[in-house]
Amino acid sequence: MSEDKKIEKISGIKGMNDILPEQAALWELFENTVQSVLKSYGFQQMRTPIVESTPLFARGLGAVTDIVEKEMYSFEDSMNGDKLTLRPENTAGIVRAALEHNITYDGPKRVWYNGPMFRHEKPQRGRYRQFHQVGAEALGFAGPDIDAELIVMCQRLWDDLGLTNVRLELNSIGDAAERNQHRAELIAYFEQHKDQLDAEAQRRLYSNPLRILDTKNPSMQDLVNNAPKLLDFLGEESKAHFEGVQKILRHNSIPFTINPRLVRGMDYYNRTVFEWVTDELGAQGTVCAGGRYDTLFTMFGGKHTPACGFAMGVERLLELMKLNGDAEVAQSCDVYLVHQGEQAQMQSFVLGERLRDAGLDVVLHCASATGIGSFKSQMKKADASGAAFAVIIGEDEAAAETVTVKSMRSEDFANNQTSVPFDTAVDYLVDQIVGADHDESQCDNPNHIHLHH
Template identity: 80%
Template sequence: MSENKKIEKIVGVKGMNDLLPNDSSLWELFENTVHSVLKSYGFQQIRTPIVEPTPLFARGLGAVTDIVEKEMYSFEDSMNGDKLTLRPEGTAGVVRSAIEHNLVYDGPKRLWYSGPMFRHEKPQRGRYRQFHQVGAEALGFSGPDVDAELIMLCQRLWDDLGLQNVRLELNSIGDVDERNQHREALIAYFEKHENILDAEAKRRLYSNPLRILDTKNPAMQDMVNAAPKLLDYLGTESLAHFEGVQKILRHNSIPFSINPRLVRGMDYYNRTVFEWVTDELGAQGTVCAGGRYDSLFSTFGGKPTPACGFAMGIERLIELMKVAGEIHQPALCDVYLVHQSDEAQMQAIVLGERLRDAGLDVVLHCATANGIGNFKSQMKKADASGCAYSVILGEDELANESVTIKAMRSEDGHQTNVPFNAAVDYLVDQITGATDDAHCCDDPHHVHINH
């Protein structure tokens, strides 16, 4: 290679984004809050592989769904010829695992998962080719109470995150026989209006007519609005289940609206379906979606098991947190160690380890390509870290076997000289005392990242 030839930079895959340090603390805040809320409802974590057998999704999601037809990242394993797929959603893998490991043999389970999903879509705000979801699956529960519980769990999460402009839409898509009756009525209705159907609707007319109801084509809206409604085809049991969900939500003051056009993109759903939507994110307004899927276990060859769950898009909710504007970036550390000689750095390293032993987060100023930096530049770094205190070790401090501790967040920025061996106790008292004082006045719905 010629020495003058420019080396081409390698960039990331389109639609698969890096999580950068400036956003990582916001993700940590979101994830810690979600984990806390899920635990408060008795959910346990499950982790399934990113790669699953392709038939899992083709059978579970439905062969004529957009995900299976256009969006899955599928490939053949060159080592053994297995057909594999990067998971496009999480529910199918959780149910596969529950059947394979007989998880519900001793009773129902509340499970949750978190991680990346993959769909080959046109990247845009809130829609990426690698995206992240948190999901909850309640396995083995048949009544409307668990449907409502999952919805109330979401409401608690929005409250804890300070999200206000999120609303609940609710519907029931009944059971198989009811959907089949509605499907026949839909096909007959759409056949009468075939001149209005676009190419996508015509393609779905006989394979999946329910999805036509979800069209975004303005020219079809009036016709679709007048189409037969599935709610009119529900039997006694489906109606009672739907009423049961609504009764619990009303009793707990959870506002909702019934959207008779609300359907799900996967074939495995039945009865309750719901979405949490917002107007703050443009076209990608759905931040959480879920519902009941009582037939999925049987579809995968397992024992019939009722189930209900949801999945929420982390990227979209992070965007919504930014729009809310109430989340502050946490400090990088509690203490920043500043030093001005080799011997001082050695002492700073010792002090740093002792402070970490005491449970504090500590950043030691280290050399860069430009050197260690003078006192002024180090103090700028300390201030930028957001630390509560900087600890200064210079010639005077070494001579006196002491450290100078500067309060970085007080108005006067007062400094205190403390014996070296007393520095840990002093800083722990100052930092943990301030944290306790701050927490005593907290809004119970405000979220903190605690050390």
């Protein structure tokens, strides 16, 4: 290669974002909180591949949904000709895996997942081509109690994350026969007002008329508001199921609004559908959506298995946490080890391992491209790390088998340091740090979140 030829940089794919170290702490806080809440309800984690057979989604989501028609990343495997798709959602994959491994053979199962999904759409705030979802699926449960439990569990998660700016919308879309009756009435109604339908609504009129109710077009709102309501077509069983969900929510003081226009884009949903929404994220206001899908197992060739679940958009919830301002994420370590000289470096390695054995988070200063750096430059790094303490080992400390411990968060920063024998440094630092954490926990606001031990 000639010296004057410029090497072209390779950039990330549009709408598929990097998560940088300074952002990762908030992700970790969110994921740890989610895992804790889901575990407390008896949900076990499932991990499925991000690539599935394309027919899985065409059959499960419905061939005329936007996802299948124009948003899926689908390709043919050049090795064997298999038609494959990057998963656009994960309920279909969970059910495929549940059937393949017969996990409900001995009774219902509560499972959850966390990972990336892929949809080819115009990237914008809160809508990306690679995005992340956390979902929970309750497989084999028929009653309204599990629908309500999923919603109550979401409320607990919002509380633990310090989110107060989300609200619950609820609806029932009945069973297939009830939807078919409503669908016929809906088509007849919209046919009478065809001149008021926009191009998207006209395209959906016969293929998926229920989605017309979900339109955001301001000029169609009156038309949609006056359309036949699915709730009026529900039979006795569907009504009783929906009332059962509401009764449990009311008894647990979970406020909700019944939204008769709330529908689902996927074919497999029935009866209860719900969304948690916010007004703080613009057009992408839905942060969690779910509902019941009692027919999906049979659509995939399995025996009838009632089920209910939800999926939440991680990026949207993280954005909401940042806007909410209640989540203080400490991206800090406990100890930053500063050293100068070969013997001091050796002792720093030993001390670092001992401190980690004691359960502390430790950053050891290592050489950059310009060298190990002076004490002054190392202390700047120690301060920037967010460490509670800097432990300094220079030539004098190495010779005397001592360390200098400096509190980095003390009001009297200039004078707050002490010399400690090398062999007692671990006990000293553990007492200082664990004691400080204990004192802090005594006065913590119960709704205040911090990421640390």
